[in-house]
Amino acid sequence: MKKIEVLGTGCANCQTTAKLIEETARAKGVEIELEKVEDLPRIMSYGVMSTPGVVVDGRVVHAGGIPSQQAIEGWLGDSAGGGCCGDEAGSGGGGCC
Numbered sequence: 001m002k003k004i005e006v007l008g009t010g011c012a013n014c015q016t017t018a019k020l021i022e023e024t025a026r027a028k029g030v031e032i033e034l035e036k037v038e039d040l041p042r043i044m045s046y047g048v049m050s051t052p053g054v055v056v057d058g059r060v061v062h063a064g065g066i067p068s069q070q071a072i073e074g075w076l077g078d079s080a081g082g083g084c085c086g087d088e089a090g091s092g093g094g095g096c097c
Helices: 014-026 042-047 069-076
Strands: 002-007 033-039 053-056 060-065
Touching: 002 014, 002 069, 014 033, 014 069, 060 069
Parallel strands: 002 033
Antiparallel strands: 002 053, 053 060
16 A cells, blocks of 8 residues: 655645545555645655645655646556656656655
C-alpha cells in the first residue's frame, strides 16, 4: 500500500488533486492511504512552497498545480516515487525538489 499525502490549504486545486489520485488508484486497483495535509508548518517541512504538493511514501514528487493523469499513474505504478522534477513521471506543473 502506498502512502500518499496531498499538501495544501484546501483550495480547489488541492481538492481536485486528491480526487484525481483517489479515482486513478481505484481505476488501477491500487490500494493507497491518502492523507490531506493542511498544516502549513508540516507542508513547509517538506520544502514545498507551491501547492498542491504530493508526497508518495515520504518523497515529494510534485509541487504546484494539478498533476497530470500520466504523472499520477506513474506514482501508482511500479516506479512510483521515482519521478520528480523534470522527468516524465514527475512533471506536472511545478518544480518539486
